[in-house]
Amino acid sequence: MQSIEVVQKSIVYLEDHLLTPFTLDDMSDYLEESAFHINQSFTMITGMNIDEYVYSRKMTEAAKYLLNGNYRLVDVAEKYGFNNAHEFSTAFSEFHSISPLQARSNPERLKMQERIYLQLSVTQTPPMHYEIKPIDNIEIVGKSIRLSNEDLLNHFFIPDLIYNENRDGLIDTLLKISSDNKLYVTLQPVFNGVQLFLGVKSPRTYEYETSFIHSMNYAIFYSRGNLDYIFNEMWHSIERQVDLQINYLRNEQYIYVFPGDYAFDNDLNKVELLIPVSKA
Structure with a gap:
């Protein structure tokens, strides 16, 4: 909890x-x-x-x-x-x-917002499906990006990041050298913000910055939806329901995975979210 x-x-x-x-x-x-x-x-x-x-x-x-x-x-x-x-x-x-x-x-x-309090409730809606798998170290190449804590107040900071880098042509360039036609965005909470890395699997490591997806157990969530909303929908289920079932590690690296053919006007993008979990 x-x-x-x-x-x-x-x-x-x-x-x-x-x-x-x-x-x-x-x-x-x-x-x-x-x-x-x-x-x-x-x-x-x-x-x-x-x-x-x-x-x-x-x-x-x-x-x-x-x-x-x-x-x-x-x-x-x-x-x-x-x-x-x-x-x-x-x-x-x-x-x-x-x-x-x-x-x-x-x-x-008057539009009044009183102090809120938490209460437990029940629902017949099942939590989002996930599977737990061990992942070995994965090397990715691309671009490192740092966001401040104030940037996190934007509900759409991940989609906005993808949109901006796509507009600037970086993502198309990276996907051309990708070995699996997937775009990876890793997120690591740090002292005064988050450290992000946007990249792909590729042997051409000399042209770009390099990062690693850490070897550990991950709860892997699969979903389909519009890129502007799908990750908030996934985290909504994780925070409200899944967190009661698994012990996910709160200050490790999180991985967002996009298909190479993603599109902001597509309501059926197949996306993945990997969150680290303890072995227990």
Whole structure:
């Protein structure tokens, strides 16, 4: 139940820091967990990433503050971290779809996000199928990419990475020298972000950077879908259901595997996700 424990601790931290500026680096240090997994588990279980939850909670508490007292907008803006009354009023109106001045007369229209709590529930939907296999070291060649913890707040950072590198022509070039016509993206949580490597199996190691898929046991998930959504759907099942069944290793290397003929306008791309698991 590592994911549930991470989310429980995250909620407490976020509620304690609603009015205190912090970064994912700060949160990671305090919880002694990688920012990748904090945001990943939180997003998959709650449906919101860290930033989205904090912002919606702040706007909810600001609305309550307005309803319960005769405060000047400039005072409310200062309390909730805005530079001035105009900036706060604009943000409030965009979030709640009514202005701060309309809040008292239309409280039913306010979009309120109360603090969330976790509870266990049951479902008749089975978890995503997987198989556990040992994988030997695999050498891949390609490009190393580093993302910061703030980059992880993008729900689509993996598809965006593929899209950008495909647009720049790197992926087509790599696939031409691939020995199995597959694209590999490895992800390794590190101190202040994630280290990614985009590459292919190929003997032509002298032209590109080189990396390795580590030898260990992996839970291998196979699915079909649109590249913009399929990996979030897979992780959603892993964090909410599969994590209760297997002990996956949270700070090791993860591997995303794409077919060479993948396409962003194809809703049936066959993709794989390999996550490391303990032998026990």
